[in-house]
Amino acid sequence: MVSRLSISCMKAWSFFACSLLFIYGMLLLGVCLWIQLDPRRRVALDYVSYHEDDPLLKTAVTMLTACSAVSILVVILGCFASCKNALCIIGFNSFLLVLAMTATMIATFLAIAFFDKVANGMDGYLYDLVHRRYGREQWATNLVDTVQFYHKCCGSNSSRDYLFSYWQITHSPGMVHYVPISCCTQRQNTYPPYNLHPIDERCQEFPYDKQLPSAIHAQGCQQKVTGWIIENCWLIAALAFTASLLYAFALIAEVKLFRRLFNAPTMHETYATQFATK
Secondary structure, three states, X not given: OHHHHHHHHHHHHHHHHHHHHHHHHHHHHHXXXXXXXXXXXXXXXXHHHOOOOOOHHHHHHHHHXXXXXXXXXXXXXXXXXXXXXXXXXXXXXXXXXXXXXXHHHHHHHHHHHHHHHHHHHHHHHHHHHHHHHOOOOHHHHHHHHHHHHHHOOOOOOEHHHHOOOHHHHHOOOOOOOOOOHHHEOEOOOOEOOOEOXXXXXXXXXXXXXXXXXXXXXXXXXXXHXXXXXXXXXXXXXXXXXXXXXHHHHHHHHHHHHHHHHHHOHHHHHHHHHHHHHO
């Protein structure tokens, strides 16, 4: 009687853990898809992805997306195994939880590592994109245009970063252009990087000391982009760390249920009968 009550109690804890995993797994999947599909949020991931050989934040989001899918699988297997007293499935479920917990801990460290990298080296990298790579490399041009469009900014520190830049030297035939078209105030039906329609068609021709705030975003992007990416870093790190705690709780519940079922007298009799028939 005591054994049955103990097993029933552990099953209740297992179902509770599965419920938490299902709710958080769906929430995590929704947030990860939102970060990857929303153009304004995706700017941070694209910036990270092109940050030479360090796509740490994008890797963390990809890992969390996979873990959210694993959470749903764990919930299905966990509920079925608890109802059927299936030790093999409970053991396999525990293995999946260990993998998911490890992955979420790695994702937490990746997000924190990139936060440290962004806090120490964002300005130099963004200035290099604006001054040397913009107009030369297509991916850098598209990325900077997208950043400047969504954050309503221009250049790294200010719009003057384009002075004597590769873009200004090579893309100003006849008439000098001081800023790219993505630095200009856009109409409502525009979106980066190719469909840009400024309110003032001559906004690129305004000298730096005569740029109108209503026509050009003269403020630099460095502080805005840094704050935006750091916000995403902490969001992903918090999601990953919370997920690892939930996986640890679910793992403890699954292991305890496995031990109670394995040590139950009826379970020993079942296994003994199976071996005897064989």
